[in-house]
Amino acid sequence: MRKEVVLVTGASGEMGQALIQRLSASGVRNILALDVRPLPDEIRKHCPYSITGDLLDDKLMDRLVSEFSIPRIFHLAALLSTRAEFTPEAAHRVNVDGTLGLLKLAVDQAMWLGQPVKFIFPSSIAVYGLPDLATKARAGAVREHEWNIPTTMYGCNKLYAEHLGRYYAHHYRQLAAERPQHTVDFRAIRFPGLISAFTVPSGGTSDYGPEMLHAAARGEPYACFVREDTTMPFMAMPDAIKALLMLEAAPQERLTTHAYNVTSFSLSAGDFRGEVLRAFPGAEITFVPDRRRQGIVDSWPVNQDDSRARQDWGWAPDYDLRRAFDEYLVPNIRERYTMPGA
Ligand code: AKB
DSSP states (O other), X not given: OOEEEEEEESTTSHHHHHHHHHHHHTTOOOEEEEESSOOOHHHHTTOSEEEEOOTTOHHHHHHHHHHEEEEEEEEOOOOOHHHHHHSHHHHHIIIIIHHHHHHHHHHHHHHHHTSOEEEEEEEEGGGOOOSSHHHHHHHOEEOTTSOOOOSSHHHHHHHHHHXXXXXXXXXXXXXXXXOXXXXXXXXXXXXXXXXXXXXXXXXXXXXXHHHHHHHHHHTOOEEESSOTTOEEEEEEHHHHHHHHHHHHHSOGGGOOOSEEEOXXXXXXXXXXXXXXXXXXXXXXXXXXXXXXXXXXXXXXXXEEOOHHHHHHHOOOOSOOHHHIIIIIIHHHHHHHHHSTTO
8 A cells, every 4th residue: 555645855955844743733744745854853744755765766656656655745845046056067967857757656646546637836036137237127026928048047947847737737638648637736936035034044145134134133243145135035934834835725716827916925135134133232343245155046937926925815924023933033043043052
């Protein structure tokens, strides 16, 4: 008998950890966690099944197929935008080939199950590419179909993976004599920069926000790698998890696109510093822009228009800027770094 599981890839990452905790809190007891890095102990206890391994390993994929029945997949594993620029081909392998392999696995699973497999995919603001600051200012909050010309490997990978998902959902093997009756129910969300109170991101370009905050809480100086006026949207991690689960639960007939923007607040790096100083008045935060990482954030929009998600599946964030800092980030971060051994 194959064991029925909810598969979470990228389980040891920031979003993976937060999602697993939320799923477990809502009573999901059959999580299969997959990551190249071992799971932190406090996450492992929520997962009856966990595998440390690489999505690109064919033997591992065969094992997943033979041991598990997988009607739901949260495919979170990815190499983020800064890291991907140092190893673009490796990023392509993880972000594109890894996704392709998992889509194929989902199609095989759908055949066994006799129903489409839910495939939830976090995409990113990085799928957008604005050519210069004047255009960025003029564009304002971008809609899903606008400015889909990313400048990063990660952005290209995410945009293409969205299209692969759309293809597997609607056009897979369209000329085959016997097309599979069921494939994947693919749903993607384009996230802004995410901020967690419990984990610090690594390898991304929106990392300056959370890095600034966590450094201040640890009493360490921080040199921000973008200019003070740099503006992009951010979201508190609980809202990101809420968005994934809301989109997953939305009735298929309500959905009008395969990839949705979500957002909650947009602010400049200077304003971010102001928020951090309100909570940690002694924080030492300077601006030492890195020209190349700056270029990446400059190519991302100042905000994302999420009216489609609001209309189709009732999206609304719980945390605006004020609540995010006052009720989620600052209290939890304070506690985290005052705990013994933190
Ligand atoms: C990154 O900075 O690469 C990610 C993202 C915006 O998707 N946080």
